[in-house]
Amino acid sequence: MESVTGPRLASGLRISVMRLSRRMRQAPSSSLSPTQIATLATLERLGPMTLGELAAQERVQPPSMTRVIMHLDDLGLVTRSPHKTDGRQVIASVTPAGRELLESDRRRRDEWLAERLVELEPDEIAVLERAAVILDKIANS
Amino acid sequence: MESVTGPRLASGLRISVMRLSRRMRQAPSSSLSPTQIATLATLERLGPMTLGELAAQERVQPPSMTRVIMHLDDLGLVTRSPHKTDGRQVIASVTPAGRELLESDRRRRDEWLAERLVELEPDEIAVLERAAVILDKIANS
DNA sequence: TATTGTTATACTCTATAACTATA
DNA sequence: TATAGTTATAGAGTATAACAATA
Numbered sequence: 001m002e003s004v005t006g007p008r009l010a011s012g013l014r015i016s017v018m019r020l021s022r023r024m025r026q027a028p029s030s031s032l033s034p035t036q037i038a039t040l041a042t043l044e045r046l047g048p049m050t051l052g053e054l055a056a057q058e059r060v061q062p063p064s065m066t067r068v069i070m071h072l073d074d075l076g077l078v079t080r081s082p083h084k085t086d087g088r089q090v091i092a093s094v095t096p097a098g099r100e101l102l103e104s105d106r107r108r109r110d111e112w113l114a115e116r117l118v119e120l121e122p123d124e125i126a127v128l129e130r131a132a133v134i135l136d137k138i139a140n141s
Numbered sequence: 142m143e144s145v146t147g148p149r150l151a152s153g154l155r156i157s158v159m160r161l162s163r164r165m166r167q168a169p170s171s172s173l174s175p176t177q178i179a180t181l182a183t184l185e186r187l188g189p190m191t192l193g194e195l196a197a198q199e200r201v202q203p204p205s206m207t208r209v210i211m212h213l214d215d216l217g218l219v220t221r222s223p224h225k226t227d228g229r230q231v232i233a234s235v236t237p238a239g240r241e242l243l244e245s246d247r248r249r250r251d252e253w254l255a256e257r258l259v260e261l262e263p264d265e266i267a268v269l270e271r272a273a274v275i276l277d278k279i280a281n282s
Numbered sequence: 283t284a285t286t287g288t289t290a291t292a293c294t295c296t297a298t299a300a301c302t303a304t305a
Numbered sequence: 306t307a308t309a310g311t312t313a314t315a316g317a318g319t320a321t322a323a324c325a326a327t328a
Contacts, residue, residue, distance in 0.1 A: 018165065116282050134265050141260070
């Protein structure tokens with residue numbers, strides 16, 4: 001059984017999750033790109049770090065991170081400061097404005113999804129309540 | 142209840158879905174872009190349809206779908222055929238090569254997820270089976 | 283010499299606007 | 306006139322290669 005059910009579910013679930021995530025990313029939010037938002041969120045979550053570390057975290061190449069940070073800096077969402085001992089390195093940090101943007105962005109995305117959830121039947125809600133926990137378990141495994 | 146449960150589920154579900162999708166995107170796959178793969182999968186799942194219908198399904202603009210289908214056609218993964226009664230419309234269909242690619246692609250990309258699914262209890266699998274359908278419904282709403 | 287980050291350049295993906303063919 | 310699809314063109318995002326500054 002597992003040899004049949006496992007792969008089929010994996011395929012269907014993967015497509016559904018990817019499709020929904022694509023849709024949620026399209027939902028009205030800030031005007032930042034996924035990488036820009038993710039970079040900002042990573043900086044908030046893990047604290048100030050060098051551009052090289054950030055690039056590795058977000059799995060983009062260094063030149064791409066240079067541009068992302070340049071853009072976020074232009075918008076006042078991050079600051080760039082020199083490394084204390086190594087003059088080659090640059091440390092990026094989230095500004096208060098950056099934190100505010102992250103917060104309001106999260107609020108808006110939640111609203112978009114919440115609007116759709118109220119259209120569902122109670123038993124569908126129950127399924128998603130349980131699914132959210134399971135998906136999280138999978139993502140963290 | 143709904144006024145509390147709705148938003149909480151929205152937030153939890155959004156985070157879980159986005160986190161899982163980020164993990165899955167890092168898995169190795171074919172050289173097709175997300176939209177190209179999704180389009181091919183949609184054609185296989187729903188059967189032959191016009192480019193306009195496909196564009197609506199994948200939520201891209203018609204010119205983008207024209208290019209996606211042109212590319213898939215060049216690769217021999219889909220065919221384009223004239224509509225029986227309406228000379229303006231074009232019907233796209235998956236070729237056997239397209240099905241093969243989907244199959245091998247899924248096999249590779251689903252490995253990561255499938256490995257984690259077999260760790261789950263049968264009732265958790267059942268929840269995800271249902272959740273996949275509901276997530277899809279939300280994504281298409 | 284090696285490393286960190288930047289600049290120059292090109293490619294992919296997607297969009298809007300203008301166009302062609304058909305209804 | 307309206308609709309389906311295509312072509313022309315532009316913009317965003319990311320990559321590789323070459324370069325500058327520092328270790």
